[in-house]
Amino acid sequence: MGKVTRNRGSGLKSGRPPLSTTNTGQGSTSTVGKHNVNARRKSSKATRNLINKHHQLHKSRAAAVAAGDHKHVGEIDGQLQQLGGLEAYQAASLTGQDKDRGGDSSERLVEWLRKYNLVGPTRTKLGLRVLEVGALSSQNAISRMVGKGVEIVKRIDLNSQEPNVIEKADFMTFPISDACAVKYDIVSLSLVLNYVPDAAGRGEMLRRTTSFLRRQGTIDSTTAVDAPSPLPCLFAVMPLPCLTNSRYMTHNHFVSIMNSLGYEILERHESQKLSYTLFRWHSDKQETRKTFKKVEINPGRMRNNFAVVMNNA
Numbered sequence: 001m002g003k004v005t006r007n008r009g010s011g012l013k014s015g016r017p018p019l020s021t022t023n024t025g026q027g028s029t030s031t032v033g034k035h036n037v038n039a040r041r042k043s044s045k046a047t048r049n050l051i052n053k054h055h056q057l058h059k060s061r062a063a064a065v066a067a068g069d070h071k072h073v074g075e076i077d078g079q080l081q082q083l084g085g086l087e088a089y090q091a092a093s094l095t096g097q098d099k100d101r102g103g104d105s106s107e108r109l110v111e112w113l114r115k116y117n118l119v120g121p122t123r124t125k126l127g128l129r130v131l132e133v134g135a136l137s138s139q140n141a142i143s144r145m146v147g148k149g150v151e152i153v154k155r156i157d158l159n160s161q162e163p164n165v166i167e168k169a170d171f172m173t174f175p176i177s178d179a180c181a182v183k184y185d186i187v188s189l190s191l192v193l194n195y196v197p198d199a200a201g202r203g204e205m206l207r208r209t210t211s212f213l214r215r216q217g218t219i220d221s222t223t224a225v226d227a228p229s230p231l232p233c234l235f236a237v238m239p240l241p242c243l244t245n246s247r248y249m250t251h252n253h254f255v256s257i258m259n260s261l262g263y264e265i266l267e268r269h270e271s272q273k274l275s276y277t278l279f280r281w282h283s284d285k286q287e288t289r290k291t292f293k294k295v296e297i298n299p300g301r302m303r304n305n306f307a308v309v310m311n312n313a
């Protein structure tokens, strides 16, 4: 793998999708479902608080479901509703990721694909198929590569902001097809894994990604640089503290989990708040079905509890 690149000084500038906005003259307004959310009026702290609260409630809900506490589930659903539900969360994700505060995480993916000479103005014949899970916008950098190396970007989200171009679907139940023609060269999971409220669910999500990737040898593309092809691959973006400040996770531990699925890390970048990684999937490698439990590897009172559990199903 190449050296980890870091961009501590630029805040979130190196990652996040562009805000779909209409300019009101007073600041941008993002229209999310029925909600009109003034992007600039919400401070970045308020945005962060909303996102954090949403994540906390989701985790509590998962725990209440697991405990069979239906009353508590109902209460939490009410609180989520009061926060504005998934739509408000998505609006916060978009506004908090405005150009001023962040950027478009798929810019990093495009940068890496350029490095391997897979996208760009001269790559008109190359037909990469991309599955973007958790898509908030059809105007991001990877979408702009359609016709420049990318054939299609299939976008899905639990709640579609653009019903014509983003399919409302849950990745965990999204149909898997064995036909190579409907598989993908690239799966993008940008800020989605951390949305899953429980550790075993995250493991299942990672395991599931390989089912959507084309096998090696079925990819009609060659890299023109002196580097191995990164295809098929997974682009994963996570909040940095998931990997640097968790009791149950480190970057190396995450890579071990990915290795067990047949993934090899190719690229890594850290901005001030996000971790970006590109993993090539070796379809010829048998998944080891190794078990990864929730084990404390990084003790500390001030750390978070982010974990990924792989059950040997």
Ligand SMILES: C[S@@+](CC[C@H](N)C(=O)[O-])C[C@H]1O[C@@H](n2cnc3c(N)ncnc32)[C@H](O)[C@@H]1O
Pocket: 016, 017, 086, 090, 093, 097, 105, 133, 134, 135, 136, 156, 157, 158, 159, 169, 170, 171, 172, 189, 190, 191, 192, 195, 196, 237
């Ligand atoms: C924080 S947003 C990230 C959006 C964008 N990918 C980015 O990098 O900014 C997380 C999105 O993932 C979606 N999501 C979470 N779990 C999902 C699942 N199982 N299937 C499809 N979308 C999912 C949520 O609805 C939400 O829109």
